[in-house]
Amino acid sequence: MQQPEAITKIPILVVEDQSIIAADLTDCLENLGYEPAGVAVSGEEAIQKVAETHPALVLMDIRLKGAMDGVEAAAQIWTQFQIPVVYTTGYSDPNTLARAKVTGSFGYILKPFEERELHIAIETALQRHQLERNLRASQEWFATTLGSIGDAVIATDTQGLVRFLNPMAEAMTGWSQAEALGTDLSKVFQITDETTGAFLQNPALAVLHKGIATSLAQEQVVLISRDSLKFLVSANVAPIRNPQGSITGVVLVFQDVTDRQSGSNRLALVRTKWLEAQMAELQRLNQLKEDFLNAVSSELRAPLTNIRVATQLLELTLDRAGFWHSQTPEAKLEFERVRQYLQILNSECKREIGFVNDLLEVTQLDLEEDILQLDVISLGTWLPEIVRSFQAQARTGRQHLRLHLPAQPPSLVCDLISLRRIVTELLNNACRYTPPGETITVTAQVLNGQLELQVSNSGVEIATQELPHLFEKFYRSPNTTAYKPGGTGLGLALIQKLIARLGGSIQVESADRQTRFIVTLPLRNSISN
Incomplete structure (x- = not known):
């Protein structure tokens, strides 16, 4: 049996018009276990090399010689090839940062940088790109699945309290998910005997007690919605179990089985409501996701990064000005304290940036489907x-x-x-x-x-x-x-x-x-x- 081949190293393209810096970046990539995919010295050459080599990521200097700078090249690379770009530059002025931000870059490293910082920036960009790919695939799968499901679904906890309704269940019961959450299933899913009109017991109770799935006979059960509409329904109730086998709730799946001739108009109305609710829910979820990502990226991560960069620049400026080279012992002691304070500030900024990145990734994992590459x-x-x-x-x-x-x-x-x-x-x-x-x-x-x-x-x-x-x-x-x-x-x-x-x-x-x-x-x- 043939053994699997070793995985290919991740290819990364370097775009840098200064040969010494380009060589240093290439050496760093090799030391970190990546595969340099070549060096481009202009924006035009970068786009050409991306088309030829298809790298997993591009390290892009913002200020390049020629008609096209790094920001414009990065925008075209993302538009044409959907390949992430991490900026490497010695400029941190607001205009440069604003232009880079508009392109949706995956990282920003200020020169000079340490090899470890480069490693973290690359790994963060690759992970973010993978997460965004997974999220897009998950959203497409979710939309396709909802479009093909015609059944109503309700899930409860171990007390029989509603935890979830899909849009079809909302349309048939007359309850929105926001209104139904935490409500007893017997109030949301009110059913009667078709012959006698007597109210039937909440089916979730028996399933929670016995742990055995059950069905409701379709010719006898009538669902009465919150707005007094009546549906002859077929329903199945099953326990929800965790990996240890313990019951954590029940799931109820039901359909309208009213005579098609007499109920066709009502069913069409329900399906229309469901489709409208589906579109509204997808838009709401997508907006929540975008709001969260924007808040974390813009309101937390970017200011922290700017504070850290400013601290490093301040320390470098003081060093170049000879601030640390005092002749008196008393002044030297005070200057050393200043240096320690700057180091503490830089360290704490770095720690908080890591916290924000971890929080963002944990939240994305909570929201995404298990789609693996x-x-x-x-x-x-x-x-x-x-x-x-x-x-x-x-x-x-x-x-x-x-x-x-x-x-x-x-x-x-x-x-x-x-x-x-x-x-x-x-x-x-x-x-x-x-x-x-x-x-x-x-x-x-x-x-x-x-x-x-x-x-x-x-x-x-x-x-x-x-x-x-x-x-x-x-x-x-x-x-x-x-x-x-x-x-x-x-x-x-x-x-x-x-x-x-x-x-x-x-x-x-x-x-x-x-x-x-x-x-x-x-x-x-x-x-x-």
Whole structure:
């Protein structure tokens, strides 16, 4: 049997008219494990190379020689090829930022920048681009599905209180979803016996009690809507169970089965209302999504980024002006305090930007369908590159970083962007919380036909009562000896969602001054045709 081929490195095009900077960018890309797709020195050449090489991302200098600058080139690249662009420039004036923002760029890095900052900007842009692609596919799938469903659907919680109505259910019951939420199903779904006219018991109660699906006979059940319309209905009620098998509610699916001749006009009216409600709901959801993304991007992330850039420029300006080179000991002490304050401000801005990015990604994962972009990943080449990119960070913290792979590392079919985010988040946590002199170990092995990835660190132990809460949003351990300040409280919640999307699981063990995160993933994710 032929072994799967190793996954191709992500190609990135560099657009830079200064040869020294272009060469430096190319070296950085190679060090970070990307594949340089070439260098263009003008906007026109950039568009031509994109058409020829089809890179996954473009690093674009805003100020380019020639008739077309980087902003115009980026706009044409996005319009023609839908390829994300990250700006790399030494200019941060408001006009430049405004023009770059209009093009819908996927990132903005101010020169000079560190290799790690470049890595974060690229990964963030690739993830955002993937999320937007998934969101568009999800919206298309959702619209197509709603267009083909003619049944009414109501879902409840374990108390029989309404949690969801689709537009057809709204039209047939006369209740909007906003009005019905939290209302007892027996009020929203009022049914009577066709022969006697007597009101029938709420069918959800029996299903919740017995845990067995049931049907309502179509020739005997009449639904009375809120506006007194009557429908002869056929209905099915089934329990909703979580992955552990516990009942979390019921789902009710029903149809109007009134005689077609006598009920055709009423059914046509109901379907018209449903279609109108469907369009209104889709527009509302899309507007909510756009409002949220715009608020996070414009009102939070952009100002924080500008504050951080301004802080760095202030520190650089003071350095060039010789501010730090005082002759008196007293002045030197005061100047050193100023430097520390600037470093604190820069660090806190960076942390808050990370928090906003994590919050945005967690929210997008909550809203999106599980549409994965699957690739064949050779673990023997991919994982060492990821671990290698953290060696400098580990050395700075005086930590030892180790990798253990089996003699024949496996390949797996997985969503590459999600897997990269999972591993890098776990390694970031390990580097942040491991004391100096201790060891971080990454281990991969195949157990029971599944891939098991472990990231462990010594010198840290988490209290047993805290372990169940680690994956909750915004949870931070009160044990300050185990956890340093600086985390967003969202990283572990985010990777738990990503792992669940991949069909895997994550658990944590901590004892004897050792903490171990264990990720289990299927070697082969299925692809639906």
